[in-house]
Amino acid sequence: MIKKILFVAFIAFGSLAMVGQTTITGTVKDAKTGETLPGANIKVANKAVGTTTDFDGNFELKVTDNPPFTLEISMLGFQMKEVEITKRNEKIEVTLEENETSLDEIVVSASRTPERVMESPVTIERMDARSIKNTSSPSFYDGLENLKGVDVNTSSLTFKSVNTRGFATFANTRFMQLVDGMDNSSPALNFAIGNLLGMSELDVNTVELLPGASSALYGANAFNGIMFMTSRSPFNDQGISFSYKQGVTTQEAAGTNNVYDVNIRMAYAFSEKFAAKATLAYLQGTEWFATDHRNTRNGEYAPGDRSLNDFDGLNIYGDEVATNLGGAVGRVSRTGYEEQDLMLDYEAKSVKLNTALHYRPFGDDRLEVIFNSKFGTGNTIYQGANRYNIRDFYLAQQKLEVRGKNFFVRGYVTTEDAGNSYDSRFAAININRRWKSDQDWFTQYAGTYLVTGSHQAARAAADTGRLIPGTPEFKAAFNEVTADPNLATGSRFQDETKLYHGDVNYNFQDVIEWAEFQVGGSYRRYSLNSNGSIFTDNDGSIDYDEYGVYTQMQKKFLEDDRLKLTASLRYDKAQNFDGNFSPRVSLAYAGGENKNDNFRASFQKGFRNPTTQDQYIGLDAGSAILVGSAPDNLDRYTSTPLNVSTAGQGIVGSSTTTLSGRLAYENSFAASSVIAGAPEASSAPLVKPEEVTAFELGYRGLINAGDSRITLDVSAYYNQYNDFISAKNVLVPFYGDVELTETVPVGPGGSPVPLALIALQNGDYKAFQVYTNTTADINSYGASLGLNTKIFNGFDIGLNYTYAKFDFDQASDPDFEAGFNTPEHKVKIQFGKTDLFENFGFNINARWQDEFLWESTFLDATVDARTVFDAQINYTVPSWKSTFKLGGANLGGQEYFSAPGVGAVGSQYYLSWSINN
Template sequence: MKLCLFFITLFFCSVSFAQNSIKGVVTDEKNQPVLGVNINVVGTDEGAVTESDGTFALITTKKLPFSIEITALGYLSVKTKVESVSQKINIKLKEEETKLNEIVVSASRAPERVLQSPVAIERMGIQQVKSTTAPTFYDGLENLKEVQFNTSSISFKTVNTRGFASVGNTRFMQLVDGMDNSSPALNFVLGNLVGLSDIDVASVELLPGASSALYGANAFNGILFMNSKNPFTHQGISTYVKYGQTSQDVAGTNDYFDMGIRMATAFDKHFAVKANFNYMKATEWIADDRRSMTGGSIGHEMNQNYDGLNIYGDEVTTFINNVGQVSRTGYREKDLNDNKVNSVKADFSMHFRPWENDTEIIFQYKLGLGNTIYQGANRYALNDFFMSQTKVEVKGKNFFVRAYRSSEDAGDSYDMRFAGWNVQRLAKSDTNWFTDYATAFQLSSATLGLNANDAANYARTFADTNVSPGLNLVPNTDPSNPSAPRGVRFEPGSPEFANALNTVKSNPDFTEGAKFKDQSKIYHSDVNYNFRDLIKFAEIQVGGSARQYEMNSSGSIFTDYDGPIRYNEYGIYTQASKLFMEDRLKVVASIRYDKSQNFDGNLSPRVSFVYSAGAQKNHNFRASFQTGFRNPTTQDQYIGLDLGPFALIGSAPENLVRFSETLNVSSAGVAAGSSPKVTMDGRNAYNNSYTLPSVQAFAAALAANPSNVAGAAALLESANVELVRPEEVKAYEVGYRSVINNDLSIDLNAYYNQYNHFLNTSRVAGVYYGDVNAPLNLSDPLSPVYALTRTDRRIYQVYTNTNANVSSYGFGAGLSKKVYKDFELGVNYNYSELDFNQADDPGFVTGFNTPKHRVKASFGNARLFKNFGFNTNVRWNSEYLWQSSFADGMIPQNTVVDAQVNYAVPKYKLLFKLGGTNIGGKDYIQVIGAGYIGQQWFASLTINP
């Protein structure tokens, strides 16, 4: 609070330091003010941006007279001469279709127009933020061409491009003001948790293809750049408040609230400061999918081994003689968390320009905290999750040097599946529950004459409640804990349930609790220099980066039981670009070398060609070849997590011995000569295990013919999993961009990606005894085959690479045209396809998770009449298969319609907006296991937008 008051004091005191400024106003041909126009002093980096009423105030040190250039998306640029500081500048802009003529930086780390970009690129600017039909600009990214969203929570949405989509997308990078805002422990972006506010967005640029040649590891399938407004050029106090409602079949209708404030000022030509604060709260898209993951009917009434997708605790199952496989009752996800979402974001920065040139020094601190839900192998409630970033950067016209730290704290986050398991275990142990079930089943069937299904339901009622009408049954008590509860199930909503859930949520021991701990960090630095002012025959850049990971989960996620685990990565690159053929042909070539502490070095070359045809050079053809690579994540290497039905074990060599667990051997295994307990570690998973598909085939064959053990055993395949290594992609792309008749924008592209050493996970069954690689010996009672028949085996998820050929290809087309006066229509289409033969690696799960066909359209008019505009968006996708470690299933095709209207009051610098998403549509899903997405309505007021 003291820091906030300090900044507010600075802003209100800044008038005493104000310099003489050039003032003016910018309007369009209809005399309406134009927001977000860039005013730049020619030959310097000094500038300003117009406010909602079209006015600007430009502070400059340039001696009179000088020229200023006025540029804005959709208008012809204008230059005018300034003769006096008292001169009133009035500029009238003429419209021009320039969507593909914007300036971008990300594609080549140097300013260039979208038309001349060597690769596919999408952009969102201040005007697009204003007109987005989504509740926030980040949600609005879903309407960009090439973008596919995956929604795990109303506040956790993941950007994906060009296939292999997931909730935690480690193949896609997101930079905010140059900082990678991936979670240090999870290695993927948590949506916009530590991102930007709508009122602080300067521009967003999206590269949908491989970008490792310039940006290193993990810029594999795409990269998103979010750039904030500079306080030297965007000054003043801006604020917004947004209220609305969400509506979902499961959750009902609930309030949605979002507010933010931005404060920025330049005290003089040398010093400027900025602060942002945002708060959002809503009700979750509640996940309540009850489909059975074990087959059969939905619900325990007709299926005693029922395992509901969003019911946790019913995964605990055992085989009971004369009954069959039986699962515990479990709890619904909606009962295991409060289903409330909130988010707090804040950032503070100080900007120094110490000399009479373009050098700027920036100190920045960003933080984000809140509650959301993440879906990985399980569903995780991220409660009071906190992440911060601290940056120091020095940048100029031709260089930047940047260093930052990302730090996170898991807060009160917990695994909801383990919460369900261990809440029910607090009422009654698994052993006692299944004993009570078996006893009640047998007696009710024999004594009461119930049929099998009625006896099963009777047994479940007794095991859950200890109530046995008609039978004199006494529930089991835990002999190791005589004071334990008598075993009555805790019903959701009861004080007993709340107390049990709180106990489990606060315990990081997954055998008893569900809390996960994490205080991991990333330390990163970047440097880049452009020699364009020193070398004239070509534009040459050099740069590099260094990074250290520090994993600190106290053994709850990683195998860091004895202290934090650290490892380093670094990379260097160079790029050269040159124009030929009267500046019609642009050739760009670059190469990067990256080295991770745990892996061999990797070279990433890129070469691209752009040819500009036509008298106005407005027909631009491009072709590029580039490579990308992805280092195995911290989890791929060092995770050691017991998820109950299976355990996750990372494949760093030292991690194989760091992870170990002691397991109970079955009575049959002990009778055969095994010890009552065995200790298993990662070496068992990687070196002494069978592939899970072959184990499932073995079990099916044995069930069909129990006497033919040898025949069933012939189906078993030893896994012999190789340790993980970096994956690579070779990406080929061609494209065409043009603006025709200053009215029609065309953007076409096609790509082909070939993957090598594709990273994936495999499920294997490690046996408690026996050698899976030894010749089969059925006369040995401790043969690994018998370990399988006695269920003396442990399922592991291991991390490796496939040797199978994996490739993907696709194409996209985008058209935009003003169809009548200021009415603009845009349509784009994307086709995506996976090329993979499952027979090459039967156990490999690609997780392509991408619809083959996607269509998006927009129709709007920013100036329908004075100060009033509207916009609509429509999205459609074909159905597709979703594969993940949590659940597989088909995502149906869906059509989504969003719309908004806005009204500006330039005199008072006000912008009113009313919008809705999924208008008239049914609830739809983007991730199997996550909540269905309903409708959202909102109204907002922005002051000084």
């Protein structure tokens, strides 16, 4: 009903708006082939009046203006052309010249000002509507993986993490993702959850991606890279578009499951001053099952007998609860539950709704006011320290923006609600505890083993009464545990954190002639609100601020403006830290007769503020307690009561004790030293921002090879990191000091023994994860090479290679894990033709990467090398205004893991139907 009302309203208003005095008709053709161009934009210069060509390349435009006036005719991949209209009812024929290469496309993100990709002072990758149509991946977001230097790590079917230049995790806080100028990361997590709050594929105008540091213009967290997604304007792209995609995923563990993806976009300019649009995207499928049951106890990561005494399966949860029963029994772990028993139906779902109102007071693009409201909800699986089932997660943004030719002012608020999300590990732990306490279970195990001498018999006896998955009793316990936000008894992930952000930018290009100057600034406030389930906000929300200001100068020199200097400087200050300066200087030189040989060099500094969790987390994750290191957070966290050994009770004077966050930073042992048998006090200064100094050289150009023109893009970079933020594992003793000054005599006339060492011997300690900065020297470096050309009379072929490496002296900081998490070598190949024959095209993508070490709080292990093939064919039916696409991802069928612990990625096949896009 709503769709019908909007449609009728669009038609009614449109009928009024299109009654005009002048009618222009015409045809738009490709200058090279003579073929007509459907979908070309025809627009009155400096006004919001326009139309597009139909599938035969024809158009009719009615306007209220009297001649003379100018029409702008444009289309992606072609050079814009202006046509002067001198009389009413004029008929014109326009030919558009195709851009020689993709390097002729215009980008904005590199310098916050329009410039050709060829002239960009830094490396940049780009996708547009044509690229999206031709991608062989199931979605445009998946297709980002085919770009040079880009990694996409798959946590689940609906959660993919984009990264460049190393140090990747699923919680990728070093890479920023902007959608129409808004940071669409989760306020509590500080990273984007894939495309959950992104945009519908039908509404994507361009995607621009800058690898490497970009803090000089975009501030904190634009550290390893930044991606800009911009949507289509309702003034320029009007009408109703629709797409329906259906397919299947296949995986050995999950079988064959359906996937549905539906998108609709409605946009209309009701007049020269007012336009509106609405988009809706819905996706539903089944997640990749995670079924890696190898034993991870003591870092073994190898098959093991689950019935034996000490077992901790990777995708088995609850078996992390273990204790040393001493003597012949040894260390024993409780029986866990497989992930499949804890993820309900593994349903993957994503719903995105985006509405926007655009108002132009003067009837042209000199000034525009935009109100944008976005809503995203869905189910996905996120892997951090544990595996989280994100269910009914809600993320929303509202933006008000005023922009003109030389400025913009925008403000937006991001709100989230974790919905019915829960931690699968704690779900298993507390389901176990609901039918039998840990103490009772281990007591029964020990008693049976002493009688039988059999671990299998002891486990069977202790498991008497265990809740069996699928039974009503298990379901009841599961529902109670996943609804309880107290991790001592439940597993619910509770959060309603908000983020408030404002941006301003002004370009003095119409005021200052000898160079282009820009100034700008930003302000951000976090309001943490997890009710004590994630952060230490039991007594109310935690608020803190960040702000920054920047300026940029761009000046061209030499004859024909061949040399371009860009210099930027930004200052940022966060509430809990000292301020940071981020400079950037770059030079770009255009050589050759037609400026087709472009050399670039840049130097810049980037920084990243510690995340909300680095500062204010207070979470018992089971294997360790995570405590943020903001100065006011150290005493905010106190643990739940911890059991003290029988031997230790005489020292503590109680059967339980509690620990504070301050002890983790000021009285703890380095975990690695205890494992090595030589306990040493840890050194974990409070966390502060990390910095990177980045150097880059590059070349973009055209090479004539006979009748072919080869596009070449090559770059190399070197990064030096200071104060790299790291999480360290420490052990806090229940009694004694780690300086070993507090001692007691052991035995009559015995020598004094430090209390803290007695605590370690008795098992009276707790593991903490603290957030700090490493003093180690860390450097990363790499290079990329891209080649694109046409062969065999118009077939597109592209090849790119990426090399990435880092240096780190582990001996200088044994407790630090760098987490580079990036293959050293990657090769990607593309081959296709958009017009193999009339209305028919195809595209093939292949990707290879070598094996690499993945380091994370979940598990450290090697990710195997892999080769993946994707392909698609498409057919256009002009009379139906439709395009059909048949494709598949990972056609080889060899399942692979993006990281240890996630579900194996199988194959996906799809058929889509797009109308009027």
